[in-house]
Amino acid sequence: MARPQALQCLVLCLLIFATLSYGSVNFPQCFSEIRNGDHGLDGLTDNNGNPTTDLTRGTAVTYKRCVEVCGGGGGAFSWSSFSQQFSAWLLPWLALLSQFPFGCRERWDNFMSIFLALGSPCLAAYSLALTILNVKWVVHRFHNVRYPNKDWAIVILSNLQHMPLKVTRSFTAAINQQDVEYPLLASLIVLPDNDAWWEKLERDLNYADPHTWSIASVSSIAWVIVAYTLTVVDAFTTVSSDPNENGQGLSGVGSIWLWMIPVTIGYLQLSPRCDANRVEEVLTEANRNSFVAGSYGSMDVPSGERAITIQRHTQHQALHADQVATAPIYNYARFLSFVHAVEGFACAFDAATDKAHNRIPVSGGPPAWRPGDGKTVHADNRRGNNDQIEEYCSPLPNRSHWGSGVFTRFFVAALAGLVLQWGTSGGSIVIVYYTPTVGFGCRSTAYLVYAGFATLIWITLVVSSFLAHYAMSYRFTNSPTQPLPQTIAEQLSIFLRRVAKVGAMLNAVWILVAFLLQFSNFYDRCYCNSDVIGLGKRAHNVMVLLAPDISNMKAAWVGGIALAVVVTVAWWIFITLMSNPPPRPYHVA
Template sequence: MLIVLYIETLPRVTLVLVVLLFTASSLASTDFHQCLQSFKNGTYGFEGGRDNRGKEVNVSDATAISYEMCVIACGPGQEAFNWPAFSQEFGSWLLPWLALISQLPFGANEKLDNLISVLLAVGSPTLAAYSAMLTVLNSRWVAGLFHKLKYPNVQSAVRILSSLQQGPVRIDRSDPSLLPSLVVLPQNDQWWKGMRKRLEYTHTWTVSAATSIAWVFIAYIFTVIDSFTGSIEQLLEVNGQGVGSVWLWLLPVVISWLQISPKCDSKRLEEAFEETNMTAYVATSESTQPVLASSRDGHRAIYLEHGDGPLNTNEICTAPIFNYSRVFSWAVMTEEVVDCFRQASKRARNFRPVGEGQWVQDDHYDRISKANRTGTAIQAQEYCQYYPTIQRKYRWGSGVWSRIFVASSMALFLQWGTTGAALVIVMATPTKGLGCRSAAYLTYASISTLIWGLLLISTVLAHYSGAGETMMFTNRKSHDLRIAANLSIAFRRFGTVLASFNTLAILLTNLFQFSGFFDRCYCDSSVMGLGAKFAYNVIDFTEDDVSAMRQAWIWGVILAVGSATAFVAVLNLLINPSQPEED
């Protein structure tokens, strides 16, 4: 789904930034080659001459200049704005990535929620990759739980529960017979089939998505080849190798979501529950004949949470990047459903019916007769051994921490693999060392990682504080729960603000690089890494510099492409696990 607000706003913001940069940089008149020539003629004395390794040399033989002398001879400003270089680099290296953002899956009702999901994805690629990998691991986990169970609707349950990662799903525990009735009653077969059918819509490959991905990939390959085959003069111009690498995370994330095909359309998700829950039956205490749940009250076994409290703001948003916030509540809910199926499957293997009668053998040996699946509310509850008032076995969901660890490792690998490649490329370009460009990339990846950490902690605290209502943490004091809730809200809001800042920062960094804003004495001398006393600015490249630089660029491209490829490869190994056989 295209984010209208974002697509309408981005060109305007970009245009304003370009105009401001053009206005500011058009006033600049620094020409480093002219400065160096004047310096070599002795205009500014005979101190400050350097070679390309920073060693002091005679001024007449200098190919570099010390930072202090660079400021004196050339001034603190940037080189003049070069529109042809800017337009070429912007169109080749950045614009395709900005266009690819529209292929990320969204689906929230509010444009603001969709915009926030964009800011979170661009501001924290770590979080975007983490949510994608976690979704696949969760789907594989739930398929494994059902793998050996033999009971009607187990295959539908796997698909439904996997799809419901995109929504704030809850189990109604006010009536302990609701969930067992949904699992065992033959009248509810229609509920499972109907819900599965309504959730089988896909957000997957389209001509637009394939075209956008192909455009980005081909543009990246062409510009990489062009940067390796260009002349020394071209290498001296603003280069987008680092920009291409720092944005390369977007390609595997988009591909991953297209393969996962999340059910994230909030309206369709709500309609699926509204329509399907009207067909749900519930066992009664008076007889073995069930009744429609809608004829009794508004309670349903499984429903969507519509709370508007600040604690679960991200959880109720269906955009897939927010799957990180639903991992614990979804896992606990899934565990309860699986336990009901597990107990029912166990008793069916021992030929025990729900009611008090004898086991009825179906005409098909492997099929469980509907006569064995009818009973009263108490009988259905005891058949599934479902007692929600008793403290449950899993407070967080079984194996959830191992899945979080794997997803976090892969997300950090992708983030620092692509950003690390950009750092290798930029820091290996003379003057070598930490400069404005590399510091900006390092800050971007660091804040991205911090945002992921803050939101992960926020999710843990939100589940801890909100779980008191479901009697999983009844041994905790209400004061502790309030503190945890307030910290969760604070961490979430701070992480969102940081993501907005980081998104703007990376866009400004790219524009600064293309406009030549970083082409000034301070940035080109790598003062951040070398210190003002030892910093120097390489102005004339030698063949040895070009050879070493191109070799570093090759390793940078290998690291970036390898990280992205490895992420997609691991995801493809985990996606689409084997499904249980339908009874």
């Protein structure tokens, strides 16, 4: 079936190209006739749109007169020009997407992550910034903890932020017709029997990750940098008096997708542990060697009961669809749940640290507190039964449902995402806006619509994630059922997320189609070249560039390039300064 499908695609492409080529206009010839006065003096203007009857000053023509003389069609389609622009300006950027990390269990989630990135660069940058800021926050949150395995906890929790974590504080089992509560989380932190669990899990999570620096990744990044550099050089060395021949690659793909470079570098520096199957195998293997405090000391944990697990499915599957997808771009949906999981661990560590600081053993004594080596707590001080272990990590303070420092990190990440999105898109818009005819035309409006919808998609998904977290707030109360406000929030969250993801797909397709139309000379028509969208009744088509026009155009190009490049470099510096991973603890042989 492959050959008939390929033949159908080929026929479809030929029909499209034929449609684009049909009724094409020879603008150089038409403009030459207008400037020679072959069609009279009606509609002549200067390059600022001011009417004139002087042929020597008539370097532009009104939109209405352009259509009357030249027709409403576009320039002729050229396959050689199309293929050259596609391979030089668009293909390198699409190839760079292969360096983005995936790792979701469902292929659709991996596929959707590409559309989310293309459809909303702001979301990709925001999720990456959140990931990096979360690592710094985890280190800061455990700064005052002085209890064994603290360093392991920092590294492990930082690496697990791409996973849909489920933290179980305790479980209850019937023993001799009595319910006995077993403290899973407290046992993991306090019992010396679990020291090996922390070390093994951290070691196994440090597996060789494919999404790190390699020859392929360096080559891909170098390819797009060289392609963009050549585009800039080509734009400035081939300035034409024909305004429609200037800045095509520079204004389009060359600048609007510069955001991919720092985001890709950020992923490579972070080397996220986002392979759901691999991480789950590592965690399952480590959990086989975990212990829990029982009535008479430590014991093996019953099968299926663990302090840390990775959720495959949840009771509210539709609400948590993006939380269980492990590609880093979905970290926007896991932000609040991850903070809540870390706070659970950190608060338990805080309680144990306070008691150890006051030289209180788990058993309460006797025997009395046994001094350690000055660097850690003696193992005898960390043993006790289930009630004693649970008490040692209690009481837990009253925590904010949202988590500590959440809104600060949110605003920093949001600002970072918006700056990168509008710095690169804005540079592209500036370049094409100031390429005569000056104003909003088909090209600049297409880029503006893309950037605007990308931002709207990000806003919608972020609102959806906060609503999802609020919808589950009843779990932290004594309410057995979900109250009405939380129910409304849940349904609204699901609706907004689905609408935003459809919008991301459409926006990604939109920008790709916009580029293909540009490469095929579809925009080379009176309507687009006259900037009717922005100028309205003053719309005019510049036929030839004068020296002042070329000078102003080059200045605008320099400004647009500077804006996009400076923002890109600044963002790279930002993620480099922020993405210092916590030092790995020393493994005892």
